[in-house]
Amino acid sequence: xxxxxxxxxxxxxxxxxxxxxxxxxxxxxxxxxxxxxxxxxxxxxxxxxxxxxxxxxxxxxxxxxxxxxxxxxxxxxxxxxxxxxxxxxxxxxxxxxxxxxxxxxxxxxxxxxxxxxxxxxxxxxxxxxxxxxxxxxxxxxxxxxxxxxxxxxxxxxxxxxxxxxxxxxxxxxxxxxxxxxxxxx
Numbered sequence: 001x002x003x004x005x006x007x008x009x010x011x012x013x014x015x016x017x018x019x020x021x022x023x024x025x026x027x028x029x030x031x032x033x034x035x036x037x038x039x040x041x042x043x044x045x046x047x048x049x050x051x052x053x054x055x056x057x058x059x060x061x062x063x064x065x066x067x068x069x070x071x072x073x074x075x076x077x078x079x080x081x082x083x084x085x086x087x088x089x090x091x092x093x094x095x096x097x098x099x100x101x102x103x104x105x106x107x108x109x110x111x112x113x114x115x116x117x118x119x120x121x122x123x124x125x126x127x128x129x130x131x132x133x134x135x136x137x138x139x140x141x142x143x144x145x146x147x148x149x150x151x152x153x154x155x156x157x158x159x160x161x162x163x164x165x166x167x168x169x170x171x172x173x174x175x176x177x178x179x180x181x182x183x184x185x
Contacts, residue, residue: 001040001153004110006057009147010128010183012161013050013106018077018079018116019076019077019078019159020075020076020077020078020117020120020121020124021072021076021077021078022073022074022076022081022124023063023073023075024067025033025067026060026062026063026064026067030153031056031059031060031063033081033083034059034063034076034082035056035059035077036105037076037083037085037086037103037104037105038086038103039105039106040103040106041170042055042059060143061157062117066088071089071090071091071093072088072089072090072138073088073089073090074087074088075087075088075089075117075120075121075124077113077116077117077119077120078115078152079108079113082108084104084105084108084111084113084117085102085103085104085105085108085113085116085117086098086101086102086103086117087100087101087102087103087117087121088100088101089121089125089133090163091128092163094131095129095130095131095132096130096132096133096134097125097130097132097134098131098132098133098134098135098162098163099118099121099133100136102114102117102118102135102147102148104117105152114147115150115151118147118148118151119151120152122152122176122178125178126178130179131147131177132175132176132177132178132180133153133175133176133178134156134173134174134175134176135148135153135173135174136160136162136168136171136172136173136174136182137171137172137174138168138170138171139170139171140174145172148174148176149174151176152176153174153175153176154174154175154176154177155172155173155174156172156173156174156175158173159173160172160173172176
């Protein structure tokens with residue numbers, strides 16, 4: 001199976017329906033399921049491709065490269081076997097992580113999946129030694145801002161620079177500091 005199930009902070013019986021999935025390898029099923037989660041973004045990106053088949057092939061190639069790096073993770077919130085929310089996490093070294101592409105399937109929004117994903121993902125990153133997690137939130141994306149703030153992320157006055165050194169003039173850098181006493185569940 002191309003994924004691992006991670007149960008964070010509760011007994012297995014309590015989360016029989018909602019679990020964090022770590023995507024380890026990529027197959028057609030993973031591509032399909034992530035395409036569903038990222039339906040809105042994929043629709044926006046489709047103009048750069050001559051066909052949906054070309055786009056799926058390109059996305060699969062990207063994912064295969066991404067998950068092959070041990071410092072890169074694709075994390076998915078699953079509910080009853082259905083992937084509801086996903087994000088990508090990148091280790092920046094020294095306990096610092098960056099998350100991006102936090103998105104919920106358009107048909108499952110406003111049901112708490114994004115919050116659950118961020119909380120489970122940050123707890124999982126903490127278990128890997130994370131001391132902080134950053135992300136860039138773009139301009140007027142109020143829903144994303146509210147989501148991240150509700151999960152403990154705070155605005156910084158730092159430049160919005162991603163792990164690849166690219167500065168986003170329209171973005172704001174947010175940080176979640178993960179002290180030993182923080183309660184992320």
